[in-house]
Amino acid sequence: xxxxxxxxxxxxxxxxxxxxxxxxxxxxxxxxxxxxxxxxxxxxxxxxxxxxxxxxxxxxxxxxxxxxxxxxxxxxxxxxxxxxxxxxxxxxxxxxxxxxxxxxxxxxxxxxxxxxxxxxxxxxxxxxxxxxxxxxxxxxxxxxxxxxxxxxxxxxxxxxxxxxxxxxxxxxxxxxxxxxxxxxxxxxxxxxxxxxxxxxxxxxxxxxxxxxxxx
Ligand code: B12
Numbered sequence: 001x002x003x004x005x006x007x008x009x010x011x012x013x014x015x016x017x018x019x020x021x022x023x024x025x026x027x028x029x030x031x032x033x034x035x036x037x038x039x040x041x042x043x044x045x046x047x048x049x050x051x052x053x054x055x056x057x058x059x060x061x062x063x064x065x066x067x068x069x070x071x072x073x074x075x076x077x078x079x080x081x082x083x084x085x086x087x088x089x090x091x092x093x094x095x096x097x098x099x100x101x102x103x104x105x106x107x108x109x110x111x112x113x114x115x116x117x118x119x120x121x122x123x124x125x126x127x128x129x130x131x132x133x134x135x136x137x138x139x140x141x142x143x144x145x146x147x148x149x150x151x152x153x154x155x156x157x158x159x160x161x162x163x164x165x166x167x168x169x170x171x172x173x174x175x176x177x178x179x180x181x182x183x184x185x186x187x188x189x190x191x192x193x194x195x196x197x198x199x200x201x202x203x204x205x206x207x208x209x210x211x212x213x214x215x
Contacts, residue, residue, distance in 0.1 A: 005036050012045025012077055017052055019069025021076040028077035031084075038081040042112065046074050050108070071108060078111070085119045094146035094214060097139050099127035101160035106153040109183060109203075113149065116203035122146075122210065133160070133167035140173055147178040147210055150196070155185045162194040169195065178213050182206060 002010075008030050015023035024046070031041045053070040056062045096117055100110050107129040118124050125143050127135060140148055148168065150161050161181055168174045179196040188199040198213060200206035 004034055005040070008034065008036060009041060009045040009048075012041055013049035013052070015077070016046055016049030016070050016074050017056075019066055019073050021069075021073045024073040024077040025080060028080035031081060038084045039116075041081060042078070046077055047112075050074055074108060078108075082115045085115060087119050087121070093123060094121075094210075095123045095125060095143055096147045096149055096210065097125045097127060097136065097143060097145045098149040098151070099131040099136060099139075100129035100151045101157055101164055102130055102132045103160050104152045104154050104157040105129045106183075107151075109153065110151040113151065113182065113200070113203045113206045116207050117149075117210065120207045120211065133164040136164050137167050137171045137173070140168060140177065141171065145177055147180055147213070149206065149210075150179065150181045152181075152183045152185065158185055158190065161186070161196070165195050178210070180206060180209060180213075 008027050011027035011030070012024055015021075015027055027045070028041070030036075031038055050070060053062065053067060057067050098110060098114050098117070100107050110129070114124050114126055125139060125145065127139055136148060136150075150164055152158060152161055165174075165179055168177075168179065178198060180198040180200055181191050181194075181196045182200040182202075186199055191197065191199040198209045200209050
């Protein structure tokens with residue numbers, strides 16, 4: 001028998017795939033009303049739907065306008081769910097600067113990582129998307145963060161990640177902070193190669209890696 005939780009998660013998944021914002025908003029409200037886990041709804045509903053959209057897009061079964069509708073539908077639900085992610089009590093005043101590197105506008109994953117880190121008690125400075133290495137350096141000099149978190153989803157913009165790490169090294173502040181990278185084309189091997197410290201597979205992993213780096 002399929003339970004309420006599975007039904008709602010499936011509803012979110014289908015709402016993303018079909019790009020129906022009213023549907024995703026309806027199911028997101030159900031998550032809250034039924035007291036279901038917003039994190040599970042994001043992982044097993046919204047992100048699952050977006051992964052299927054990604055596959056369909058890669059196989060030319062759908063095109064950019066449908067991907068945009070899917071993203072819009074995902075954001076509609078995220079707006080409702082994110083405020084309900086439980087905040088940790090533990091006081092953690094570590095500041096993290098986050099941004100999507102230059103040339104890349106994919107920011108859904110970055111926004112989820114930002115929310116999970118915020119919920120874990122980190123103080124986030126979100127620079128946004130398509131951020132140049134100069135902007136990262138400028139922000140790091142201004143905010144003196146514990147870590148800089150770099151996101152990219154595209155292979156060509158992995159070069160921008162390396163340029164950002166290089167710029168942080170050249171600016172003389174590299175040793176004062178941790179650098180964590182993430183996004184589908186990245187790996188721990190790639191992080192090592194470009195001189196970053198850490199790699200996170202997903203938002204939960206980002207929290208785990210940065211927490212362990214605090215000790
Ligand atoms: C949605 C989407 C779009 C939307 C983006 C909307 C937005 N506001 O973000 C739009 C329609 C705008 C778009 C545009 C383009 N896209 Co697009 N897009 C996607 C799609 C379908 C889903 C991405 C997504 O949001 N996934 C859901 C989120 C939750 O997952 P995520 O981003 O991976 O994030 C998780 C982890 O990666 C990780 N993570 C992410 N960041 C970080 C950072 C840190 C520090 C850590 C620790 C972890 C971490 O944690 C996240 C949460 O768990 C992917 C396909 C796919 N399978 O990924 C293609 C994809 C990324 N796009 C692609 C391409 C090519 C493009 C375009 C160039 C298309 C074009 N011809 O114009 C443009 C790019 C323009 C640009 N300059 O950036 C390619 C990239 C190929 C490559 N390897 O280089 C992909 C893979 C599709 C494909 N198979 O061809 N796209």
